[in-house]
Amino acid sequence: MLDFIVNWLANTPQTAVPYALAALGLIISERSGVLNLTAEGLMLVGALTGAGICLTLGGYPAVALIGAMLAASVVSLLFAGLAVVLRINQVIAGLSIVFFCQGLTGLIGTLANWQNKQLPGLGRLVIWPLSEIPVIGRILFMQDAVVYLTVLIFFAVNYWLFSTMMGLRIRSVGENPAAADAAGISVSLNRILAIVIGSSLIGLAGAYISVVNVKLWVTGMTGGRGWIAVALVVFARWAPWPAFAGALLFGCIEAVIPHIAAAGIRVPQYLMLMTPYLATIAVMIWVGARQRVATAEPGSLGQPHVREERR
Numbered sequence: 001m002l003d004f005i006v007n008w009l010a011n012t013p014q015t016a017v018p019y020a021l022a023a024l025g026l027i028i029s030e031r032s033g034v035l036n037l038t039a040e041g042l043m044l045v046g047a048l049t050g051a052g053i054c055l056t057l058g059g060y061p062a063v064a065l066i067g068a069m070l071a072a073s074v075v076s077l078l079f080a081g082l083a084v085v086l087r088i089n090q091v092i093a094g095l096s097i098v099f100f101c102q103g104l105t106g107l108i109g110t111l112a113n114w115q116n117k118q119l120p121g122l123g124r125l126v127i128w129p130l131s132e133i134p135v136i137g138r139i140l141f142m143q144d145a146v147v148y149l150t151v152l153i154f155f156a157v158n159y160w161l162f163s164t165m166m167g168l169r170i171r172s173v174g175e176n177p178a179a180a181d182a183a184g185i186s187v188s189l190n191r192i193l194a195i196v197i198g199s200s201l202i203g204l205a206g207a208y209i210s211v212v213n214v215k216l217w218v219t220g221m222t223g224g225r226g227w228i229a230v231a232l233v234v235f236a237r238w239a240p241w242p243a244f245a246g247a248l249l250f251g252c253i254e255a256v257i258p259h260i261a262a263a264g265i266r267v268p269q270y271l272m273l274m275t276p277y278l279a280t281i282a283v284m285i286w287v288g289a290r291q292r293v294a295t296a297e298p299g300s301l302g303q304p305h306v307r308e309e310r311r
Contacts (some may be wrong), residue, residue: 002135008252008259009139013147014213016251018043018205018222020150022229023236023243024157025201030238031161032194033174035302037094038079039202040226041101042072046206048105051217052112054119061122065146065207072203073196075101080192087304098226106219114217121215122146144212146204153201158240170194174298177305187305202226224277231280234287237296246283253279 022039029036046068053064075097082093109115125148127141161167169190172180177187209225210217228250236243257272 004259006135006138008256010142011255011259012248012251013143014251015254016247017147017150018209018213018225019229019232019250020244020247021153021201021205021208022226023232023247024154024240025198025205026229026233027236027238027240027243028157028161028170028198028201029195030233030301031174031298032170032191033177033298033300033303033305034080034083034191034195035090035094036079036195036198037091037230038076038097038101038199038226039205039229040222040224041098042075042199042202043206043209043222043226044101044105044220045075046072046203047210047221048109048114048206048217049203050207050211051114051117051119052108054121054211055114055117059120061120061211064211065204068203068207068211069200070203072206073200076195076199077192079199080195083304084188084191084195087306090302090304102220109217109219116216116218119211119215119217122212146208146212154240154244161240171298173305174300177300177303181305181307187307191305202229205229228276228280231284235283238298239296250276250279 022043025042026036026039049071050061050064050068053067054061057063078100079093079097082088082096083090122144124142125145130141131137133141161171169180169185170193172183172185173187173190180190181187205225206222209221214221232243232246232250235246253276257275260267260272
């Protein structure tokens with residue numbers, strides 16, 4: 001039983017990282033007042049780019065992860081143009097980008113013949129002698145480098161959003177763009193900047209799945225994780241650390257599925273595959289039931305800003 005628990009918890013960080021990075025990227029974007037539903041599509045872009053770079057260069061997973069961040073940032077400019085510059089309904093713009101990315105990644109992956117090809121990937125980073133500590137050594141000190149980097153990214157983003165002038169500008173255009181505009185802050189520029197920065201983390205989340213976790217590319221391999229990240233943002237009330245905790249929760253749920261099957265416990269396969277989405281529904285119901293509690297939702301979330309208008 002102890003081995004089951006240790007193996008389960010040791011694999012939880014790998015399954016939690018994509019949720020955590022994608023949710024953090026969405027928080028950055030939505031703190032600026034832009035409702036961002038593009039996570040599923042941008043994760044696919046990141047996953048395809050990371051896999052393609054690995055296959056093309058014959059390795060170099062770090063380069064693949066950086067390339068995935070850049071690719072997702074470039075694609076996010078299309079969403080920024082639609083939502084911020086043209087002021088198209090942000091829900092429609094986000095869904096359009098998701099469908100566009102799903103089709104584009106499937107087409108490129110098939111034409112480039114990248115389907116189901118094994119990637120060199122990224123190995124685990126063993127922190128000796130801490131890795132020799134019973135139980136917690138394997139759980140905490142035998143993970144890949146991106147797991148530890150994710151924690152540092154959360155510290156950095158939390159500090160940036162709440163303790164720097166740039167973070168204050170991002171949050172101000174999300175709370176009251178008219179007041180920020182009157183104070184001389186460019187609403188459009190800061191919103192575009194937030195979208196691009198957040199999208200780079202979403203791309204990293206997708207690349208982590210293909211380059212580090214699964215180590216291959218399959219069409220539609222994100223499997224709805226981007227939509228779960230959207231739910232995580234609401235669950236976390238647009239705050240980084242609660243999103244991190246929520247990602248660990250969903251990571252635990254996803255990580256236990258293969259271990260239950262490996263242990264020979266007879267549970268219907270499709271019921272197990274439904275578990276993360278059932279948990280998402282439960283979380284949304286819980287959040288909805290607590291709507292009477294004050295929320296940290298940005299005051300102008302989803303509302304386009306027109307400079308001449310005053311709300």
